Amino acid sequence: MSSAKMAFVIVLMAYYWISEALPLPATSLLPIVLFPLLGITDIATTTAYYGKPVIYLFLGGFILALALEKTNLHERIALFILKKTGGKPSQLILGFMIASAFLSMWISNTAAVMVMLPIGISVLSEAKHVQLPEKHFNNISIALMLGIAYAANVGGMATLIGTAPNMVFKEIYEDSFNTVFGFSDWFLHATPLVLILFILIWIMLTKIIFKQTQEQIIHKSEIEEKYRLLGKISIDEKRTAAVFLLAIILWLTGNNLQLSDSVTIKGWRELFGIPEFKDASVAILCALLLFVLPSQKSGNKNPIIDWEDTKKIPWGILLLFGGGFAIAGGFTISGLSEMVASFFSGIQDLSIITIIFTVSIFITFVTEITSNTAITTLTMPLLAGIASMSNIDPLLLMFPATISASCAFMMPTATPPQAIVFSSGYIPIRTMNKTGFFINIISALAITAYTYLII
Numbered sequence: 001m002s003s004a005k006m007a008f009v010i011v012l013m014a015y016y017w018i019s020e021a022l023p024l025p026a027t028s029l030l031p032i033v034l035f036p037l038l039g040i041t042d043i044a045t046t047t048a049y050y051g052k053p054v055i056y057l058f059l060g061g062f063i064l065a066l067a068l069e070k071t072n073l074h075e076r077i078a079l080f081i082l083k084k085t086g087g088k089p090s091q092l093i094l095g096f097m098i099a100s101a102f103l104s105m106w107i108s109n110t111a112a113v114m115v116m117l118p119i120g121i122s123v124l125s126e127a128k129h130v131q132l133p134e135k136h137f138n139n140i141s142i143a144l145m146l147g148i149a150y151a152a153n154v155g156g157m158a159t160l161i162g163t164a165p166n167m168v169f170k171e172i173y174e175d176s177f178n179t180v181f182g183f184s185d186w187f188l189h190a191t192p193l194v195l196i197l198f199i200l201i202w203i204m205l206t207k208i209i210f211k212q213t214q215e216q217i218i219h220k221s222e223i224e225e226k227y228r229l230l231g232k233i234s235i236d237e238k239r240t241a242a243v244f245l246l247a248i249i250l251w252l253t254g255n256n257l258q259l260s261d262s263v264t265i266k267g268w269r270e271l272f273g274i275p276e277f278k279d280a281s282v283a284i285l286c287a288l289l290l291f292v293l294p295s296q297k298s299g300n301k302n303p304i305i306d307w308e309d310t311k312k313i314p315w316g317i318l319l320l321f322g323g324g325f326a327i328a329g330g331f332t333i334s335g336l337s338e339m340v341a342s343f344f345s346g347i348q349d350l351s352i353i354t355i356i357f358t359v360s361i362f363i364t365f366v367t368e369i370t371s372n373t374a375i376t377t378l379t380m381p382l383l384a385g386i387a388s389m390s391n392i393d394p395l396l397l398m399f400p401a402t403i404s405a406s407c408a409f410m411m412p413t414a415t416p417p418q419a420i421v422f423s424s425g426y427i428p429i430r431t432m433n434k435t436g437f438f439i440n441i442i443s444a445l446a447i448t449a450y451t452y453l454i455i
Contacts (some may be wrong), residue, residue: 005038006334010327010378017374024371025316028323031330041333049329050322053280054171058321060283061161062313064244065107067290067305071236073244074103074115079227082119087219089140089212094202096120097147101155101198105162106244108314109152110416116148117420119226124426126222132213139210141426146435149417150201150409157406158194160186160279164317165376169402171321172328176384177394183251183279184267189395193403193450200442209435235296236304243293247286251279317373324377331381338385352392356400357448359383363404364440368414372405393455400451407443410436 009031016027035046068074078099085095096116103112124141132140156163160170160183173181206212250268254277257265269275290305330336366375379401387394408414410433412422418436421427 002038002040002334003336003339006040006330006336009034009038009040009330010336013323013327014374014378017378018370023316024374025319025323028316028319028321031323031326035326035330040330045329045333046326049326050319052171052321052325053278054167055280055318055321057278057280057283058161058164058167059313059318060247060280060285060287061106062108063287063290063305063310064247064283065111066309066312067240068107068244069111070309071234071240071304072230073237073240074107074111075119076227076230076233076237078103078115078119079223079230082223083220083227085220088214089143090206092123093140093144093147093206093212096144097151097198097202100148100151101158101194104152104155105159106248109156109163110420112152112155113148113417113420116152117145117424120144120148121424122226123223132215136213136215139212142428142431142435143205143210143212145421145424145426146432147202147205149415149421150205150439151198152417153406153409153415154194154197154201157197157403158187158191159183161283163406164321164373165402165405166190167321168324168373168376168380169398171325172380172384173394173398175325175328176332176381176388180255182255184253184255184257187252189399189455190403192454193447196446196450197407197443200446201439204435204439204442209438239293240290240304243286243289246289247282250282250286254279254282320371320373320377324373327377328381331385338389352396353448353452355392356396356451357444359397360400360404360444360447360451361441363401364407364444367405367408368411368440372408372415376402376405395455396451399455400447403447404444407440407447408436409439409443 012034013027013030016022016030017024031046031049032043035041036043081099081102082092082095085091085098096119100112100116103115124144127137127140153163157166160166166186170181170186173179253267254269255267256270257267269277287305291303291307293304294301295304363375363379380398383397383401384394386392387397406415409418412419412429412432414436418432422429422432
């Protein structure tokens with residue numbers, strides 16, 4: 001009976017998430033009402049899901065991102081990368097994509113694109129003076145705008161804090177299989193695939209779909225001038241950069257690194273005997289430093305980040321996490337996971353590569369029309385249960401599903417980065433649809449091959 005009630009809750013929340021009849025964060029609060037009301041579990045157990053450590057990891061990441069934006073360090077990073085690229089279209093697009101991808105690893109994909117878009121538009125304005133044929137200019141402008149958006153989507157895949165589905169994966173994987181999957185574990189698994197997808201997308205945009213002219217369209221001196229106008233790096237930027245680098249170093253070096261059966265590099269958690277100081281503690285520690293370190297801006301002695309700044313944090317995302325984790329918990333507590341997994345018990349009769357591709361392509365296209373966080377939340381417990389019942393390594397199902405949730409490249413409404421660049425007016429809707437469709441297929445194939453051969 002509990003499993004039937006849990007199925008009702010999942011269907012109801014899925015409907016509200018997909019239709020957005022209620023705001024996504026509001027829908028995420030339904031388990032607090034429905035779980036105790038329907039007898040699925042008690043209120044203390046339910047509300048505990050909204051305080052999971054991973055939520056505080058993301059909160060700390062949000063505060064670090066706020067500091068990058070407030071001090072304008074993110075724009076300095078973007079222009080520095082662009083200074084290092086050439087003025088030919090394919091090189092320039094590569095520079096914009098690198099900057100967008102790198103920023104989206106640490107700040108929200110939306111913020112990364114908001115930084116890059118005005119710079120991109122100014123570059124295109126300069127390119128108009130080169131008197132290129134209309135076809136060449138259109139190819140440059142469309143590839144540049146799509147490159148900024150697509151690179152932000154891909155860059156967010158590389159780190160746990162880069163995009164919400166990665167965090168959902170971490171929590172449900174750890175809870176389902178009683179293991180630790182830290183920041184460095186995700187980074188090592190995901191980064192090679194991110195590089196593969198990044199290169200494939202750049203090739204598609206500059207060499208195949210929108211072939212670029214080899215003519216110089218902007219001089220590096222113009223980018224250097226924009227960089228010069230930022231002025232000398234400020235003390236606030238230096239302090240923010242120091243805290244930012246501290247967080248990255250601590251996240252990447254906390255766990256032991258197994259190089260071979262006989263060679264292990266110990267992480268600082270084991271070296272200092274503090275195994276419970278997890279990634280979330282690192283995130284909050286570094287966030288707190290930003291509330292302590294003084295700002296030197298205009299002689300202001302306030303801290304770099306004050307509480308007023310936290311109004312910009314997307315608190316609704318944290319509630320969305322809580323609702324997702326509550327669904328995952330109820331899925332197990334009610335026995336629904338076992339019922340669903342037994343229904344799919346014959347899945348092991350299929351080849352594993354077929355299973356991986358099916359999962360990847362399904363998630364990729366479903367996220368074109370619904371929230372990638374919501375769909376990841378709904379599918380992760382299901383995939384964990386199927387893997388357990390079918391004796392399949394859960395990473396072979398859960399990892400490609402998580403990555404695929406960030407691979408919706410067709411629709412302007414699929415991701416905020418695509419909506420933002422579409423608003424620039426440089427990209428016809430049909431062009432985005434067709435380009436995104438091909439890149440969706442290529443991404444699913446790349447994810448399948450990488451998961452099957454490497455994971």
